[in-house]
Structure formats: structure tokens, C-alpha cells
Amino acid sequence: MHTPLVKRLSRVIAPLFVFSGLAALVACAGRLPIATFHTLIEDMAERTTAAFPAYVDCREAFGEPARVTGTGVTDTGVSADPQWVADNLVTVRLPWKAHAAWDAKLPIRTLQVHRLAAPSLERALDRIWTEAGQSQTEIRRLGLDAVGGGYNFRPIRTSEGASGRLSTHAYGCAVDFDPARNALGDAEPNLALPENRYVIDAFRAEGWVWGGHWPQPDGMHFQAARLPAEDSRKDTASGR
Ligand SMILES: [Zn+2]
Numbered sequence: 183m184h185t186p187l188v189k190r191l192s193r194v195i196a197p198l199f200v201f202s203g204l205a206a207l208v209a210c211a212g213r214l215p216i217a218t219f220h221t222l223i224e225d226m227a228e229r230t231t232a233a234f235p236a237y238v239d240c241r242e243a244f245g246e247p248a249r250v251t252g253t254g255v256t257d258t259g260v261s262a263d264p265q266w267v268a269d270n271l272v273t274v275r276l277p278w279k280a281h282a283a284w285d286a287k288l289p290i291r292t293l294q295v296h297r298l299a300a301p302s303l304e305r306a307l308d309r310i311w312t313e314a315g316q317s318q319t320e321i322r323r324l325g326l327d328a329v330g331g332g333y334n335f336r337p338i339r340t341s342e343g344a345s346g347r348l349s350t351h352a353y354g355c356a357v358d359f360d361p362a363r364n365a366l367g368d369a370e371p372n373l374a375l376p377e378n379r380y381v382i383d384a385f386r387a388e389g390w391v392w393g394g395h396w397p398q399p400d401g402m403h404f405q406a407a408r409l410p411a412e413d414s415r416k417d418t419a420s421g422r
Contacts, residue, residue, distance in 0.1 A: 233302070233389035234406045237350065243407075244296050244353040245270055247335065262335035262352075271333055271354050272297045274304050277311035278321045283328040283361050293332035296354030299406040302388035303357065306404075309384040324378055330358025330402050339366060340398065356405040364394065364401030371401025 235243035247270075249263040273292035282288040295303055314320040321327050334351040350356035363372035371394045373381055382392045385404045393400030396409075 234299075234355070234408055236408045237405075240348075240350065240353045240355065240407055244298060244355060247352050247354070248348065267333075270296050270298075272300050274300050274307070274332075276329070277307055277316075278314075278318055278327060280321075280327045280329045283330045283358070286328075290329040293329070293357055294354065295332045295357065296406075299355040302390065302406060306384045306388045306390060309387070310381055313380050313384065324381055325360030325363050325372055326381065328360045328362065330361045332357045350405040350407050353407070355407050356403060358402040359404075361402040364403075366400050366402070367398055368401055369399050371399060373401050 245266055247263055247266045248260040249266075251259060251261045271294050273294050275292050276290065280290045282290050293303065310324075310326065311321075314324065318327070331351065333354040334349070336349050336352055338347050338349045351358075360372060365371070372378065373392070374394050382394070385392060388406075389408075390404045390406050391408060393403035393405070
């Protein structure tokens with residue numbers, strides 16, 4: 183009969199398809215540079231984290247941090263909304279001693295972030311502090327004593343300069359560490375070293391995304407906002 187024959191054939195053919203698919207995958211993976219492969223895995227991991235909004239949904243999730251001033255105070259004619267700042271920003275205490283990345287003599291004791299991002303940031307920092315053995319020497323080795331900033335009302339920075347879109351820093355859902363050794367555009371940031379990876383892992387465990395493997399790498403940057411899967415390859419999609 184016709185149907186049983188088709189069934190019997192499909193029983194033979196289907197496993198062949200599965201096998202050849204697997205073989206193609208293995209062959210393909212073998213040809214990919216390891217770093218690319220890691221990036222793919224990390225991107226997948228980031229996209230499955232649903233706790234925080236995608237960058238494009240930040241306004242909805244965190245509120246509107248800008249108000250139109252119309253006075254030309256900034257290039258775009260908008261400035262930080264003091265009411266939004268008062269309603270939404272809180273401070274998270276750093277577990278270790280730190281200073282401003284731009285001034286070693288300026289102590290930094292807290293990071294100013296959005297109230298919705300604060301609890302997870304606190305947990306990530308606590309975890310790092312624990313895994314660092316509560317050692318200030320280890321924190322210094324990691325570069326986490328050099329704070330680049332938290333909340334900062336500014337547009338997204340790109341290699342071509344400022345873009346017209348608000349940075350995740352303007353929503354209070356991003357922090358920067360050690361910009362000197364994790365500079366914007368540096369494809370081999372210090373935090374990517376195997377012995378420093380636990381920092382990235384601690385943030386990732388809380389749903390935060392690290393910028394070090396973006397198309398334009400931003401190794402200093404962690405944000406409580408996901409990359410939008412559909413346009414994560416575009417320069418400004420991340421909201422750095
Ligand atoms: Zn940043």
C-alpha cells in the first residue's frame with residue numbers, strides 16, 4: 183500500500199536529515215573562530231533574559247527622563263526632567279572603595295540608577311564582592327574601583343559621535359567601569375580576560391547585559407536592558 187511505504191521511507195529518511203543537519207552544524211562550528219562562537223552563545227543567552235525591557239522599550243519601562251526645554255540648552259533641545267529624577271533615581275552603595283575614573287582623587291561611594299534596576303545591581307555587586315574574596319586588591323586588579331558612572335542624561339555615543347537617541351545611562355539603567363582598559367571600540371577589553379569573567383557573569387545572572395561583544399564593543403558598559411533581537415547588529419540598537 184501507498185501510505186505504509188511513505189511511512190517506512192520517512193522512517194529511514196528523517197534520521198538522515200537530522201544526522202546531516204547535525205553534521206553541518208558541527209562542520210560550521212568548526213569553521214567559526216572561537217570568539218565568534220562565544221559571541222553567538224552569549225547573544226542567545228542575553229536574548230532569553232526577559233527580566234528587563236529591550237532598549238527600544240526603555241521609555242515604557244523606566245519612564246520619560248527627558249523634557250523638552252525648547253531653549254536650545256542641548257543640541258536636541260531637551261534636558262533631564264528633574265521630576266523624573268526625583269521620582270525614579272536611587273543610589274546603590276558600592277561594596278568596595280572606588281573613585282571616579284576621570285579623577286583618582288574623587289571618591290565614589292554610590293551609583294545613581296533607576297529604582298527598578300537598583301535591586302539587581304546591588305545583588306550583582308554583592309556577588310562580585312564575595313567572589314573577589316572581599317579583597318580591595320582584587321577589585322583594583324579587575325578595575326572596578328574606577329567608576330565611569332551610572333545615571334547620566336546623554337545621547338548614545340558612537341564612534342561617529344553622539345546620536346540623537348537617549349543612552350540607557352539617561353534612563354538610569356546602565357553603569358560603566360574602568361573605561362581606560364575597556365574603551366568604546368576596544369575589541370579586547372580587560373573585563374573579557376578569563377580571570378575577570380566572573381564580573382560579567384554576576385551581571386548576567388541578574389539579567390544585565392555587557393557591551394563588550396557588541397558590533398562596536400563597549401567593554402566598560404553594563405545595562406539592565408536587553409538587546410532587541412531584530413536589530414542588535416545596528417550600532418545604536420543597544421542604547422549604550
Ligand atoms: Zn555605558
